[in-house]
Each structure stands twice: as C-alpha cells, then as structure tokens.
Amino acid sequence: MQAFDQIQELWQKHEVEVKVSADEMLQQVKKEVGGLKLKSALNIIAMLASFLSIAALWIFFHFESWTTHVGISITIIAIGVYTLILYRDHRLITKSDFTAHPHEYLNNLKTYQLNRYKLYNSLYWFYAIALSLGIVFYFVEILSFFSTVQKILAVGLTFLWILFCSTVLRKAVIKREKERIALLIEKFERLSEQISMPD
Template identity: 30%
Template sequence: MDNNIDFKDLWKKQITGQPNIEDLLERVKQFKKASLQSLWKANILFTATTAFMIFVWYYYQPQFMSTKIGIILVILAMAIYMGLYNRLLNTYKNSDATQANHEYLQELIFIRKKQQFMQSTVLSWYFILLMVGICLYMYEYASRMTVFYALITYGVTLLWIGFSWFYLRPKQIQKQRKKVNSLIEKFEEVNGQLES
C-alpha cells in the first residue's frame, strides 16, 4: 500500500465553484436599497421631529432660556447627524456594482470607513448634544414639579438614553457592520478567484 499522497496534486484537481456574480450583484442591490430606505426614513423622522420642536417652541412659548437652548441643541444635534449621514446618500446613489470588482471593493471599503466614523465620532457627539439638550429642555417643566417627580422624570429619561447608548446603538452598529463586511468578504473572494 502506497502511503505517499500528493496533496498538491489533489488540491489542484478539486472542483471549485465559480463565483456566482448574479447572486453577489443581487446582494449589493439589496444592500443599496436597504441603505437608501434607511436614509429616507431618517430624513423624514428628522424633519417631523424638527417641525414638532419648532411647534412646541412657538405654541407653548417657553419662559426659561434653558428650554430654548435645549430645543436648539436637540435640533442642532439632529441637523449635524443628518447632514453627515446624508453624505452617505450620494455614496450609495453613485455606487455601481457593475464596475470592476476591485473598484467596487474599494468603494465598499470607503463606505465602511464612513460608517465607522458615523458610528463612533458623530454618534457620540449626537448623543451628548441630545442628552444635554433634553435635560435643559426639561428643566423648566421639572422645576414646577416636586423633587420626587422631577427625579423620576430625569431618571426615566436618562435611563432611556443609557439604554439606547449601551444596548440599541451597539446592536445597530453590529448589524450595519455585518452587512458591509459580508459584502466586502464576498467581493474579496470573487477577486481572489478571478485572479487565480
């Protein structure tokens, strides 16, 4: 019995599946569509929230300067976040999955870098401005409450912000990264197969 097995020869003879380009292009199309839908939903929510905040300011005529500053900070936080988030809109619109695999791979890596910047720096500033704005906004109304109810109001609000920061934000970030990283891995795999 011959124990000398030529692994290199066996490796060369194995049948490898060709990359399924149609499947990959469909995944890219779905990713692009979901990203654009997410951007549009965020823009609609931003516009509605801003309109509501302006309505509250106009209709209820807050007396404290802290309330007005709070409203401005909340709107500013959302405007900064949405302004930078909308820059991704052009990236998604202009991306073309039918271009060369290597070029599209570089585009996906660029999108991932932009998302990481949004998820770290921009989102951190967004939450800080939002929290400060909400706390300042609530001060006028909390000052009219008993200390007990004011503490409960602030406690519930800060708990919700903490829950959003420590639980919801990481889950959303992980979900977004997983989508982009999956596409990048597939394009790298296709590039590797096409080059060999």
C-alpha cells in the same frame, strides 16, 4: 477499520468549493445594496421627523425661560448636524451605479464603512452629549410644572433611555451594520474577481 479511518481522513481533507455564478451573486448584491440604501434613507427620514417635531414644539409653544430656548437650540443643532452627516454618507452609496462602476462603488462602500465607524464611535458621543445638554436646559423650565414624583420619573426615564441607547442599542447596531457592510464588500470583491476572470 483502518480503511474507514483513511476514508474519513480523505473526506476531511476534501474541500467543497461552492461556485455561485456571477449573475446569482449580482442578484444578491443588488438585494443587499437596496436594503442598505433603504435603511440609510429611513434613518435620515427619522432624523428629519425628529428635527421637525422639536422645531414645531419650539414654534407652537410659548416658553418663558431662556434655558428652554437654549436647550431646544442645542438639540435642533445636534440633530441637524447628525442628519447632514447621515445624508453625506447616504450619497456615497447612492451616487454611482454599482453595476456600471463596480470599483468606484466598492471604494465608496469602504469609505462609507469607515464613516459609519466614526459616526458610531467618536461622533456619536458628541451627539449624545449635545442631546443630554439640550435636555438638561430644556428640563429647567419644564420640570418646574411637575410634582416631585413626576420630576424623578422624567429625569430617571430620560437617563435610562440615553444610557440604553448609548450602550446596548448602540453596540447591537454597530455589530449588525459592521457585519452587513463587511459582507457586502466581500461580495463585491468576489463579484469583481469572477467578472475579471477568464472563462
């Protein structure tokens, strides 16, 4: 029994190091970077679609109240600014080739990570407040055409949607993106170490 305990202790102390070749890791990194670029581009496309939809609403429908125009203006400006921020961050991860300039790309990725943290924390609240303010101004005229039940439903569902996006959805997105970018940075650092190590 003592021999078994010694073998078990030896086994627990033994660490197995999994070696992944630089080529395999490079393939993994390429896949991760491609996914990150695609997700970033899709975010920008969705924001542009929102911007164009609200602008079309403003152009093709006739609104009587000045509050509606103010509400739509605030909403369009908020979406426009947020889209520009997303585009700036997208350029960080697409402007340099990570295979040709791995250190520059790693620095850009770290800057991207920091920018995303700011975007989902302090900047997000400015965006959410601006959208909420825009919706309030927009609702002044629009809700006058609704019945009392429809008004309650419209305001209630809008409030619940903003609350859901600001809490549950935002936290899930932050967590997933934080883990994904941190893992990608770690892979880049390991890949750089493997490439710089002599055989």
